[in-house]
Amino acid sequence: MNEIPIFNYSIFACEYQNHNRDKELFGKTVSDWAKSNINANNLHHGLTHQTPPGLQMNHGLDQLINSEEIKHFVSSLDGKIDMPPDRSFAISKMWATFVPPHGTISTHMHEGAFHGIYMLHSPINSGMIVFERDIPNAYYDVFSAGEVEKTPYNTNRQSYNMPEGGIFFLPSWMKHSSTSNESDDTRITINFILDVFEK
Numbered sequence: 001m002n003e004i005p006i007f008n009y010s011i012f013a014c015e016y017q018n019h020n021r022d023k024e025l026f027g028k029t030v031s032d033w034a035k036s037n038i039n040a041n042n043l044h045h046g047l048t049h050q051t052p053p054g055l056q057m058n059h060g061l062d063q064l065i066n067s068e069e070i071k072h073f074v075s076s077l078d079g080k081i082d083m084p085p086d087r088s089f090a091i092s093k094m095w096a097t098f099v100p101p102h103g104t105i106s107t108h109m110h111e112g113a114f115h116g117i118y119m120l121h122s123p124i125n126s127g128m129i130v131f132e133r134d135i136p137n138a139y140y141d142v143f144s145a146g147e148v149e150k151t152p153y154n155t156n157r158q159s160y161n162m163p164e165g166g167i168f169f170l171p172s173w174m175k176h177s178s179t180s181n182e183s184d185d186t187r188i189t190i191n192f193i194l195d196v197f198e199k
């Protein structure tokens with residue numbers, strides 16, 4: 001019997017090595033950005049709000065934007081994604097998301113090529129990220145009747161912790177959400193889109 005994997009998608013995770021050095025500056029930068037922009041929205045949950053995009057223009061986040069981690073992710077795509085030589089990846093959008101106690105993020109996806117999520121302030125029990133495959137729940141009903149352990153074969157969702165200082169990279173089309181923040185503190189993430197541009 002040959003197993004032939006098809007449609008085999010990956011997410012990528014790493015730690016931002018300068019998290020302890022930069023957390024305070026980044027926190028101040030995103031808080032100032034949120035304060036100076038009154039059009040913060042609550043599309044994802046009544047309690048949750050986001051800054052408007054545009055943080056990639058703020059020099060307070062240069063260390064993250066020019067980080068080895070983002071460069072490393074982009075260079076790891078060499079050989080996986082063939083692009084014309086006149087095109088390259090760049091951050092097209094960056095914003096911060098504030099999820100207070102009992103806040104959640106509803107299922108959504110993004111435009112662009114890849115979505116990055118950097119956990120700037122992520123207290124214990126402040127929620128898990130949930131990735132969802134585009135397979136209808138009904139397909140799994142036959143496999144998951146009763147109390148069975150969740151495996152990739154009987155659920156279209158997989159949850160992961162959101163450790164502070166970590167960065168997730170995922171294809172922008174991948175649906176994701178987050179479970180309720182059960183801590184008594186606000187979780188803050190910096191989110192960005194990597195897209196393809198002509199050089």
Ligand SMILES: [Fe+2]
Nearest residue numbers: 108110115176
């Ligand atoms: Fe997202």
